[in-house]
Amino acid sequence: SALGRITLTTALALAGTAGTAAAGAHAHADAAPPPTITDDQGRTLILHGLNTASSAKGDSGLPWIDRDDVVREAREMGTDSVRYLILWRNVEPKPGQYDDAYLDEVAKRVAWYREQGMHVILDMHQDIYGPDACKGAGDGAPAWATITDGLPCTPQDPWVLTYLQPAILRAYDNFWNNTGKHPELMQRYTAMWQHVAKRFARDPAVLGYDLMNEPFGGTRQFGFFEGPILTPFYQRVVNAIRKVDRDNWVFVEPEALGSNEGAESSIAPVKDPRPGTPRIVLAPHFYPGGVDLGGAYSGATKLLIQAQFALWKRNMPAAARRLNAPMWLGEVGGMGQDAPGAADFTGDWLSMADDLGIGWSYWSNDPGSTGVTDGKGNPTLFTKLLARPYARAIAGTPVTMSYSSPTLTVSWRNKAGVSGPTEIWFPSTPKVTSTDPAGKWRTAWDAGRHVLSVWADPNTASHTVTVTP
Ligand code: IDC
Numbered sequence: 001s002a003l004g005r006i007t008l009t010t011a012l013a014l015a016g017t018a019g020t021a022a023a024g025a026h027a028h029a030d031a032a033p034p035p036t037i038t039d040d041q042g043r044t045l046i047l048h049g050l051n052t053a054s055s056a057k058g059d060s061g062l063p064w065i066d067r068d069d070v071v072r073e074a075r076e077m078g079t080d081s082v083r084y085l086i087l088w089r090n091v092e093p094k095p096g097q098y099d100d101a102y103l104d105e106v107a108k109r110v111a112w113y114r115e116q117g118m119h120v121i122l123d124m125h126q127d128i129y130g131p132d133a134c135k136g137a138g139d140g141a142p143a144w145a146t147i148t149d150g151l152p153c154t155p156q157d158p159w160v161l162t163y164l165q166p167a168i169l170r171a172y173d174n175f176w177n178n179t180g181k182h183p184e185l186m187q188r189y190t191a192m193w194q195h196v197a198k199r200f201a202r203d204p205a206v207l208g209y210d211l212m213n214e215p216f217g218g219t220r221q222f223g224f225f226e227g228p229i230l231t232p233f234y235q236r237v238v239n240a241i242r243k244v245d246r247d248n249w250v251f252v253e254p255e256a257l258g259s260n261e262g263a264e265s266s267i268a269p270v271k272d273p274r275p276g277t278p279r280i281v282l283a284p285h286f287y288p289g290g291v292d293l294g295g296a297y298s299g300a301t302k303l304l305i306q307a308q309f310a311l312w313k314r315n316m317p318a319a320a321r322r323l324n325a326p327m328w329l330g331e332v333g334g335m336g337q338d339a340p341g342a343a344d345f346t347g348d349w350l351s352m353a354d355d356l357g358i359g360w361s362y363w364s365n366d367p368g369s370t371g372v373t374d375g376k377g378n379p380t381l382f383t384k385l386l387a388r389p390y391a392r393a394i395a396g397t398p399v400t401m402s403y404s405s406p407t408l409t410v411s412w413r414n415k416a417g418v419s420g421p422t423e424i425w426f427p428s429t430p431k432v433t434s435t436d437p438a439g440k441w442r443t444a445w446d447a448g449r450h451v452l453s454v455w456a457d458p459n460t461a462s463h464t465v466t467v468t469p
Contacts, residue, residue: 033397034317036326036357037207037249037281042418043393045207046401047119047328047359048386048425049081054366056125057139061090062105064366067112073365074116077372077383078425078450080392081119083210083330083361084109088124089131089142092192103199114205117449121251121361122200123210123330124193128162129171137162140213145185147174158293163216163257172218176229186233194240201245208249210283210330211237214256223266226255231268238270238280246274251283251328254319260287262311265319282320285331286312286349292334292363292370297341297348305345313352329353329360336369337381346385354390354401362386389467393423395456396463411464414456421453428469435464 036044050073053063063085073079090102106122113120126140133146137155153167162168174182175189193211200206211234217225234252241250250272254265265284272278288308289295297305320327332349335342353360362382367375372383389408391401396412403409410424421444424430430452434441440457456463 041420043395047081049079049361050365051083051363052365056085061087070112077387083121083123085125098195119207120205125213133171169218190237190240193237197241198244210251226266227268234270242273249279251281253283260285262308264315269323280325282325282327283330284316297345327358331363333363389426391424395422408467413462421455424452430467433466436460
């Protein structure tokens with residue numbers, strides 16, 4: 001049952017963190033501020049966006065969207081970024097042979113986001129290894145890289161249970177070379193990323209690369225996977241990317257099983273060989289108790305999900321501190337708009353992200369009950385909730401960002417080397433107040449883009465800006 005699964009995942013998560021539960025959220029209050037994702041002017045970027053899209057898992061490897069959809073999304077929802085799905089099997093249909101026509105199609109869509117001033121994170125997506133591992137159930141790897149050694153497979157419902165099928169476990173075991181027989185698969189994957197990074201290194205809209213969606217360890221799990229196998233693999237991919245691209249950010253995900261529910265991750269630091277400050281981002285997902293699989297946010301289930309909120313909120317920042325990396329919530333959502341508690345759940349994770357000072361990418365942009373259009377062109381519940389006032393660029397060290405309808409409060413401290421205004425997205429014409437001395441700060445409102453620019457007083461160290469309709 002759903003409740004059984006939720007109880008299991010929560011128990012798993014709690015077991016993983018027993019003993020550290022007493023460590024309070026304020027234990028690190030005096031430490032240096034956590035690193036953040038920054039733009040060319042040194043401003044902190046808060047990324048709000050949509051995963052675009054699950055439909056890219058089809059044969060073409062391209063999402064359903066058209067240029068107009070991107071225009072509308074930027075205008076109506078104020079998104080400043082996209083987690084854009086690409087797939088290994090489309091990039092490298094034959095070993096060592098890259099389909100540059102596919103990458104051209106990707107580049108064409110990236111340009112649509114560029115026109116809207118948005119940032120693109122290219123996500124090398126996979127679920128249950130690839131379409132050839134289990135009768136079309138999965139997506140990601142090409143057929144030639146899918147080595148199941150003839151083991152059986154039956155697609156399961158819900159889809160995530162397919163991960164435990166013998167053929168799937170073996171496909172991963174061969175990929176990670178747990179079998180000792182296929183070192184070439186990780187090498188191919190690494191070279192494939194270098195090819196993609198070379199293609200997009202100088203595309204100004206591309207912010208970075210999400211190296212692998214929801215990595216899964218096969219028969220090696222948790223401490224036997226993340227530290228000894230996944231981390232060194234990421235390191236090799238980062239090193240390969242840095243030979244062709246020094247500047248874009250690299251997003252690394254913990255193993256999904258466990259961390260999606262808030263359990264501790266044992267992912268280890270990945271070094272960034274680029275000159276200057278490192279640009280590695282920890283990019284976990286949040287799917288407490290299978291809320292994407294027909295789950296609800298009410299009654300006893302809600303209490304269990306709230307426990308997973310608490311775990312996630314402690315364990316993911318702890319992993320990010322260990323990596324000395326900024327954090328970004330790469331997937332969250334997947335709940336139908338009619339599911340009990342869908343609005344509350346959405347409000348709660350949005351607040352969690354604001355409290356942590358991190359951005360997010362909602363799952364997903366596909367039309368339907370979990371999307372931002374219902375398939376008949378009508379906005380869903382999520383359209384409005386996700387069109388949330390936020391500071392998309394902060395000209396200094398962020399201190400707080402909080403939204404309590406209808407008021408957005410943002411505060412930050414000056415930071416050397418940062419230029420440009422703080423930029424706030426707001427759905428309606430804003431009224432602005434600031435703690436800076438009168439006459440020493442100014443604003444500009446772009447009514448078309450709904451972006452408020454705030455130039456703070458450079459001679460005041462800390463700034464708090466309040467925006468209301
Ligand atoms: C889901 C899609 C669903 C599809 C499934 C397998 O919503 O239609 O059948 O993938 O392809 C993830 C994955 C993401 C999932 C999403 C929601 O990264 O691909 O999409 N999810 O289930 N991890 C946890 C949840």
